[in-house]
Amino acid sequence: MIPGKGSLKSHHKSKSIKGVSALKAGVIYGANASGKSNLIKAIDFGKMTVLKGTKPEQPISTNFYKLDKKFLKKPSYVEYEIQHKGKNYAYGFILNSKEIIDEWLFEIGKSGETKIFDRKNTTTYDLDFLYKKNKLNEEKQFLEFTAKGTPRNQLFLTQIRNTNVSDNVSNITDILNVIDWFQNALTVIYPGTKNISKKFELHKDTNLQQVFNEMLDYFDTGIDGIEFKEVDFEKMDIPSEVKEDIKNDLFSQKSEKTSAFLSNPQDDKYYVISKIDETTVQAKLLKTKHKVIGGEFELFDLKDESDGTRRIMDLIPLIIDFFSGGNVFIVDEIERSLHPNLVKDLFEFILDKCDDINSQLIVSSHEATLLTQKLLRKDEIWFAVKNKDGATQLHSLEDYNVRFDKEIMKDYLLGRFKGIPKLGSKNQLTFLPIKDH
Structure with a gap:
């Protein structure tokens, strides 16, 4: 993630430290x-x-x-x-x-x-x-x-x-x-992680409810707000080792994290666990608000929301930490359960506001809508390709002579930059019925 020779989108580069800058984004494509x-x-x-x-x-x-x-x-x-x-x-x-x-x-x-x-x-x-x-x-x-x-x-x-x-x-x-x-x-996020527990920094003056409301509205989830309901942390239906992991991390003198966002598959609910003092944590159950006919609000558990909305919920702590600065996020299959426009909006949102922020977002993806030089620098686009021995090699779009105004999505899907599947012939599939002509 070292910048190449390109001078465009200079705000995508971190401030130079002893002559060395790093890129703030990277997208890895491949079959x-x-x-x-x-x-x-x-x-x-x-x-x-x-x-x-x-x-x-x-x-x-x-x-x-x-x-x-x-x-x-x-x-x-x-x-x-x-x-x-x-x-x-x-x-x-x-x-x-x-x-x-x-x-x-x-x-x-x-x-x-x-x-x-x-x-x-x-x-x-x-x-x-x-x-x-x-x-x-x-x-x-x-x-x-x-x-x-x-x-x-x-x-x-x-x-x-x-x-x-x-x-x-x-x-x-x-x-x-x-x-x-x-x-x-360094935070690594996988698409199918169970017991998702992401610790994140929360400044004392941050209104977490307001942050969630604004982000859910920005991403057009149809949610009219959220509420937090305090629950007993020790009585939560989550494995004891997960509770210990959260407490140990929040209480660790070496940790900067002040809160944990927990997605619990046991009861399909989302919680925010915050450190109150050096020995006490507070747990709050997150519920979403939807306006019903007549102007009242109904509270929903996250299990009642779509997979896409729940995935956005998973990413909100990431966004909070990104803008805290000094963080690196590696996200596998970032498009899982998200509309293509939302993935692109997420990158546009982060990269548009990252001028004075030295954080980094590196993702793997199949989402071709990100493949545009209007959004990313050439050195932020990577391709994973298997060689003839089955070993993976990485190369960057910077290795190709591509004009800035060239739309690259079509060339990628046609195989110019490699990294796409090589499908066999349907006629070679022996289990398919043979049609008489």
Whole structure:
């Protein structure tokens, strides 16, 4: 998501940090089974590996490329280049199902890079940069002790997150910045997620009811407003582990989230759970209002609304967080249950208002109405294509010589940019009846 040479739509680029800008949007196209979702799963895999870690003596949960047997024994390489807290970082790791082989963190700029730490051959660490930032002997010893105590199947970042390293050393800001990006900035949303629980930031002066009313009116849902009904959080019919996850995240000192939006398939209802103080959460059931004949209002549960309206409800916390700034959203199949015009309106709405907002929305989609240079830059449009070996490769519209005024939807559907299904011949289907002519 680094900008190409194009100068149009400059407000789609983040403010340069040490000579590096990032794009605020990206749309990935491709045929079914082209690998779009695998890309998103890989991004999520790295996040979960950092935040959840691996239990002692347990294998690392990995999936390997199965169409080439030699890859079953090859390690996987994952790297993120991110922009966060006013700095640019490259963080990555190499692993197999048994251990972390390599791990590294660099601060990067236009003219070079600075090594924050490096881990090689599972147990060999280069912490010289951190030693210079933390000059007391006991600080250096604590860092060394933490590194040596990191299990072979655990990331150094995860070990730091799970221990009280920041209480015992004076400066590991760069590591904490990267952990914060995974915990508070990166959100991955799948189309069929159950027990959807999205934590989002809510400023004290935000009127959540007004935000929902305005957004539902903007997207023409036919809803005349919403109301919140307070309920007992502990008596809500949701799994106990989901409740614990919400409370742990809202109460975590490392979390910036103040509220959670919960879509509960158990009772088909939507809730907003907010942190009241350091030990108390408040749950409110969301109901929609519809005007009935005679001017009164009837309250509906979300189960009575259309799939499209419920999908919009899922996206409202995303919109709130996008305009809070500093957040990255990865959404798989964003068009699921949404009218094509709504998908396009969502992008127009976000990109039209993003001048001073450094957030990012990256989606996979089949929705061809987004394929217009009036909406997106060429470097914001990507295609996922399988090669002859079944492996996915990504390429951008920027790779093609396409004029700005050229409408590209038709060319895409005709296959010029690849990324569309190659259908076989109907005449080769043996189960179909043969017609006599």
